[in-house]
Amino acid sequence: MCCSGFLKIMMFIFNGAIFLAGAAILGIGIWVKVDSDSLLGILESVENAPSGLAELAYVSYLLIGVGAVLLIIGFLGCCGAMRESRCMLLAFFSIVLIIFLIEVAGAVLLFVFDDVAKPLLESLENEVRKDIQQNYGDNEGVTSLWNTTMEQFKCCGYRNYTDFEGSPFLNDHDVFPTTCCNATFSGNVCNEQNAHISMIDGCFDKLVQLIEDNAVVVAAVALGIAALEIAAMVVSMILYNNIGNKA
Structure with a gap:
């Protein structure tokens, strides 16, 4: 009983942090989208632009999507732990695992920005x-x-x-x-x-500086969220098994 209570508290802590991180990322995504009428809007308006440019122009949608999903899984994890629902905990684990893999891929892309995005902007x-x-x-x-x-x-x-x-x-x-x-x-x-x-x-120089200055911060935040997600996945599976054993 004590162990189960401790696991629930840990789930609340981890998922509360994930929920807040999701809200922050969602806010940044909305800000980037609103701001895209300026700097990124110029890139979208240029004729004969390289096809890969869309990946930069639509970064706001990626941030909004990730933020929204993090909000959902944070709520799902807390609710699953409180109600001791194995179904919700399993759904939570599956969604977090997918998001974790996407975040790892995104962090890698940010670290190789100079090899991908900068030559694209120069061209x-x-x-x-x-x-x-x-x-x-x-x-x-x-x-x-x-x-x-x-x-x-x-x-x-x-x-x-x-x-x-x-x-x-x-x-x-x-x-x-x-x-x-x-x-x-x-x-x-x-x-x-x-x-x-x-x-x-x-x-051009301002845009490169803006992306490079924020790339490390975004990557660090993503890795921090990933660590929280790993811990939450471990706790959710332990709690999932404990609920199954009690049944």
């Missing part, structure tokens, strides 16, 4: 530059998307201000976007000289 450079030079200042959707992205991430173009050379915006106004110049030039026009002196980082 996109010509298409993005072409899109800017043809549409920025002429196409309202493309112009608004770039303006939002550059303002939010404090970046300029894909690589730098030269990406806007030949664009309708530069041809019509003879200036570069204001985000391509430092704040010290805020009172002046952002001409070629000021943009060259400022040399604001391109949005």
Whole structure:
């Protein structure tokens, strides 16, 4: 009886942690999806983009899916332990095992980011530059998307201000976007000289930095959740067997 009570408490602790982790991941996924109208939205809007780019653009759906499933299994584990339901505990174990394998695969992909995602983004450079030079200042959707992205991430173009050379915006106004110049030039026009002196980082570098900075954190969180899931699976099987023996 004492052992069974201890196992239930452990299930509540492990699954409570999994539930909270799921809520956090779900929140991050929703934030990434909302934010995709800026930086990732640009990648989706480029014509002739590499097919593998969708894997980056749809990362928000993966986070939302994983977060939602973690919420479900956290609730399922707690409920199964409280009701001493062998069926619920077995379902919990099966789902957690599948999620665990997916998380391990995802962590491996994050660690090899430089070998997969970065070359993919680099291969996109010509298409993005072409899109800017043809549409920025002429196409309202493309112009608004770039303006939002550059303002939010404090970046300029894909690589730098030269990406806007030949664009309708530069041809019509003879200036570069204001985000391509430092704040010290805020009172002046952002001409070629000021943009060259400022040399604001391109949005490509900002995106790579953003992903690399968060890749280690996400991978560490995933491995921490995986450890909790292993412990929860072990406890659930012990509790499953104990309930079966009492029956």
